[in-house]
Amino acid sequence: MAILVVGSVAFDSIETPHGKVDHVLGGAATHFSLAASFFTDVRVIGVVGEDFTPADEAVMTRRGVNTLGIEHAAGLSFHWTGEYSGSLNEAKTLGTDLNVFATFEPKIPSAYQDSEYLFLANIDPVLQARVRKQMPGVKMVCGDTMNYWIADHGANLAVVLRELDVLLINDGEARMLSGEQNPVKAAHAVMAMGPKALVVKHGEYGATAFFSDRAFAGVESVTVPFRAPALPMSEVVDPTGAGDSFAGGFYGYIASQPKLTPTVFRTAMFYGGVMGSFAVEKFGTERLQALTREEIEERFRLFREMSHLEASVA
Amino acid sequence: MAILVVGSVAFDSIETPHGKVDHVLGGAATHFSLAASFFTDVRVIGVVGEDFTPADEAVMTRRGVNTLGIEHAAGLSFHWTGEYSGSLNEAKTLGTDLNVFATFEPKIPSAYQDSEYLFLANIDPVLQARVRKQMPGVKMVCGDTMNYWIADHGANLAVVLRELDVLLINDGEARMLSGEQNPVKAAHAVMAMGPKALVVKHGEYGATAFFSDRAFAGVESVTVPFRAPALPMSEVVDPTGAGDSFAGGFYGYIASQPKLTPTVFRTAMFYGGVMGSFAVEKFGTERLQALTREEIEERFRLFREMSHLEASVA
Numbered sequence: 166m167a168i169l170v171v172g173s174v175a176f177d178s179i180e181t182p183h184g185k186v187d188h189v190l191g192g193a194a195t196h197f198s199l200a201a202s203f204f205t206d207v208r209v210i211g212v213v214g215e216d217f218t219p220a221d222e223a224v225m226t227r228r229g230v231n232t233l234g235i236e237h238a239a240g241l242s243f244h245w246t247g248e249y250s251g252s253l254n255e256a257k258t259l260g261t262d263l264n265v266f267a268t269f270e271p272k273i274p275s276a277y278q279d280s281e282y283l284f285l286a287n288i289d290p291v292l293q294a295r296v297r298k299q300m301p302g303v304k305m306v307c308g309d310t311m312n313y314w315i316a317d318h319g320a321n322l323a324v325v326l327r328e329l330d331v332l333l334i335n336d337g338e339a340r341m342l343s344g345e346q347n348p349v350k351a352a353h354a355v356m357a358m359g360p361k362a363l364v365v366k367h368g369e370y371g372a373t374a375f376f377s378d379r380a381f382a383g384v385e386s387v388t389v390p391f392r393a394p395a396l397p398m399s400e401v402v403d404p405t406g407a408g409d410s411f412a413g414g415f416y417g418y419i420a421s422q423p424k425l426t427p428t429v430f431r432t433a434m435f436y437g438g439v440m441g442s443f444a445v446e447k448f449g450t451e452r453l454q455a456l457t458r459e460e461i462e463e464r465f466r467l468f469r470e471m472s473h474l475e476a477s478v479a
Numbered sequence: 480m481a482i483l484v485v486g487s488v489a490f491d492s493i494e495t496p497h498g499k500v501d502h503v504l505g506g507a508a509t510h511f512s513l514a515a516s517f518f519t520d521v522r523v524i525g526v527v528g529e530d531f532t533p534a535d536e537a538v539m540t541r542r543g544v545n546t547l548g549i550e551h552a553a554g555l556s557f558h559w560t561g562e563y564s565g566s567l568n569e570a571k572t573l574g575t576d577l578n579v580f581a582t583f584e585p586k587i588p589s590a591y592q593d594s595e596y597l598f599l600a601n602i603d604p605v606l607q608a609r610v611r612k613q614m615p616g617v618k619m620v621c622g623d624t625m626n627y628w629i630a631d632h633g634a635n636l637a638v639v640l641r642e643l644d645v646l647l648i649n650d651g652e653a654r655m656l657s658g659e660q661n662p663v664k665a666a667h668a669v670m671a672m673g674p675k676a677l678v679v680k681h682g683e684y685g686a687t688a689f690f691s692d693r694a695f696a697g698v699e700s701v702t703v704p705f706r707a708p709a710l711p712m713s714e715v716v717d718p719t720g721a722g723d724s725f726a727g728g729f730y731g732y733i734a735s736q737p738k739l740t741p742t743v744f745r746t747a748m749f750y751g752g753v754m755g756s757f758a759v760e761k762f763g764t765e766r767l768q769a770l771t772r773e774e775i776e777e778r779f780r781l782f783r784e785m786s787h788l789e790a791s792v793a
Contacts, residue, residue: 252660346566348683349713369662370684373711392785394706397687399663431788471706472786474745 166420167231168201169277169303170194171210171296172286172409173266174217174235175243177449181253183402189449190221192243193286193309196406199453200413200440201284202228203461205420208277210234210296212269214242224454233274238265253401254368271296282420285329286409287311290321297328305425307331307416309408315342326359330381333364333412348373352390364415364434366408366441371395374434383425393434394472396442396464403448407441410453414440439464480734481545482515483591483617484508485524485610486600486723487580488531488549489557491763495567497716503763504535506557507600507623510720513767514727514754515598516542517775519734522591524548524610526583528556538768547588552579567715568682585610596734599643600723601625604635611642619739621645621730623722629656640673644695647678647726666704667691678729678748680722680755685709688748697739707748708786710756710778717762721755724767728754753778 172194178187198207208231213221217237225232246260271292283300285293285308293308308329314322315338326332332355340346343354352363352375361381366372374391376384415437422429439461446452470476486508492501512521522545527535531551539546560574585606597614599607599622607622622643628636629652640646646669654660657668666677666689675695680686688705690698729751736743753775760766784790 347713347715349711352711367684370681371706375711389781389784390711392685392708392711394786397663397666397689397704397706399661401661427790428788435788467703469788470703472708473788474742474749474783476741 166281166304167206167208167279168282168284168416168420169208169210169234169273169280169300170197170201170284170286171271171292172197172284172288173243174209174211174213175245176216177405178244178246179403179405179448180248181403181448182250183400184448186403186448188216188244189451190224191245191406191449193288193406193409195225195450196409196444196453197284197286197413197416198225198230199228199450200410200444201417201420202230202413203440203456203458204414204417204436207231207417208234208280210271210273210277212236212238212265214238214240214265217242224450228454231277234272234277236269236272238269240265247405249404253404256405271299273299281305282307282416284308284412284416285325286412287314290314290318290325293325294321297325305330305419307333307412309333309412310338312338312341323358326355329360331362331364332360333366333408333415335366335368335408339363339365349375353377364437366411367395369395369397371438372411372434374430384427384430387427387430391431391434393431393438394468395438396468396471398442398445401445404445405448406450407444410444411437411441414438435465435468436461439468480595480618481520481522481593482596482598482730482734483522483524483548483587483594483614484511484515484598484600485585485606486511486598486602487557488523488525488527489559489580490530491719492558492560493717493719493762494562495717495762496564497714498762500717500762502530502558503765504538505559505720505763507602507720507723509539509764510723510758510767511598511600511727511730512539512544513542513764514724514758515731515734516544516727517754517770517772518728518731518750521545521731522548522594524585524587524591526550526552526579528552528554528579531556538764542768545591548586548591550583550586552583554579561719563718567718570719585613587613595619596621596730598622598726598730599639600726601628604628604632604639607639608635611639619644619733621647621726623647623726624652626652626655637672640669643674645676645678646674647680647722647729649680649682649722653677653679662687663689678751680725681709683709683711685752686725686748688744698741698744701741701744705745705748707745707752708782709752710782710785712756712759715759718759719762720764721758724758725751725755728752749779749782750775753782
């Protein structure tokens with residue numbers, strides 16, 4: 166089943182201890198789409214400027230991503246400049262040039278209307294809400310956000326949260342959004358704002374899914390949290406897009422399955438970790454572009470082997 | 480099979496956001512022994528002062544722990560004063576009174592000589608090495624240490640590390656001991672100092688076992704790390720002894736099994752997490768004293784449910 170994703174398609178200039186790149190293809194919707202494309206059909210809503218070339222678009226279309234909903238506007242594409250140092254756990258934003266994103270009005274092509282799964286990638290919650298409103302019939306809605314929107318756009322974000330099935334954020338964002346230091350209390354406070362389930366990403370330590378006691382088709386019976394591992398990595402080249410790639414693997418797998426079950430949700434958490442682990446191996450989208458489904462399955466087996474008591478059945 | 484443990488038997492004065500206790504029974508060997516006692520026979524080597532009462536000793540003997548090797552010396556027992564604030568992730572030491580521990584000379588009762596498993600709990604590496612030397616025929620040696628010994632007693636610690644099968648430390652200690660920020664590089668640098676395997680504890684995020692490529696009877700075939708979850712807890716009353724309780728559950732389970740296999744090692748990691756999760760529910764050893772094997776098994780099933788793709792077989 167097809168996923169409709171709205172979010173940034175951008176250029177990133179990134180410096181990490183492993184090197185420096187200038188204006189490489191990035192953006193939340195881009196990383197998400199590439200990761201999800203290994204599992205299901207993906208359709209993108211976004212906006213780019215005149216600097217977005219056919220070669221950039223081909224990065225997505227080569228993976229079967231539908232780019233019909235990417236609007237081409239006059240001006241430059243969204244551009245993010247950031248750097249990572251030390252443990253590479255947190256990005257330091259050096260510059261955010263919204264450019265064509267500043268006046269973006271998301272329009273949904275009629276060919277996208279039958280999308281059953283909606284992903285609201287990390288953008289202005291006003292835009293997230295506008296897209297959500299235009300897709301009233303979707304089966305499932307997942308979303309992401311970040312500290313900037315939590316801190317200064319709380320009222321707009323609250324509107325988006327009320328209609329989410331699953332919110333995917335990291336530990337710091339969960340603490341900030343809830344005002345709670347304890348991870349369990351934070352999770353339940355966030356779910357009280359709307360999301361029926363919450364996936365909290367812990368970087369190198371994996372991710373935890375929490376479930377509210379409200380009905381959630383397919384996982385009604387789940388009452389305990391689920392913890393998915395991350396791969397211990399001897400080298401993280403560029404963490405940019407790891408969270409979006411996690412979301413793409415997670416949601417792409419869910420959308421690829423006939424129905425949601427507890428095992429499908431858990432397996433999706435593992436695929437999220439798998440896609441995140443690939444994303445950080447090279448700068449930008451380079452690793453996701455060169456990836457094969459066989460490599461994904463091989464790493465999935467590794468995640469299982471790393472976390473299950475019994476050796477896997479061959 | 481019996482585990483011989485050498486370490487501190489002490490009194491702790493602790494303040495956390497949940498309250499304050501004065502001179503409660505504690506110490507690494509105490510927490511370790513109580514946790515391991517649910518799985519196998521435990522024998523303790525340590526020293527206490529005149530303030531250590533028969534009631535204190537009964538806390539251990541009631542759980543079947545053999546206290547024959549606890550020497551009673553003139554003076555006061557080892558006393559640690561500490562506090563936790565905020566996220567309760569790190570203790571702030573306010574005072575360390577070595578007292579009778581300052582002149583401790585470990586002596587091993589002849590009844591302890593047939594112990595097959597040795598645990599060197601967190602004490603002066605000079606004492607750890609002395610006990611190790613007196614037990615040349617043991618089947619397996621595991622140990623713990625802390626930042627204090629890593630920083631200022633590196634040469635003495637190196638002697639202990641050379642003969643360890645498994646070292647159990649936390650993330651910060653692994654970085655400090657190795658000088659490496661990356662967790663995988665840190666693990667391999669630590670194992671190059673001696674330990675054939677390394678268990679790194681991540682607090683609320685669980686623990687990771689790394690394996691060297693040197694022969695290790697029972698787990699020779701293991702080449703990938705293993706990640707065990709921790710229980711997301713809505714309330715941590717007192718983290719003191721969590722690491723020692725992890726080690727007790729881990730090693731106690733291993734010693735209870737006829738032989739070490741990859742599944743036994745993995746299961747032991749889960750029992751470590753289980754015992755750590757109980758230890759922090761109340762101050763001092765209170766929770767471990769009241770615990771039952773049924774509660775342990777119930778929580779073990781919860782850990783499995785939280786981390787495995789398929790629902791457990793009932």
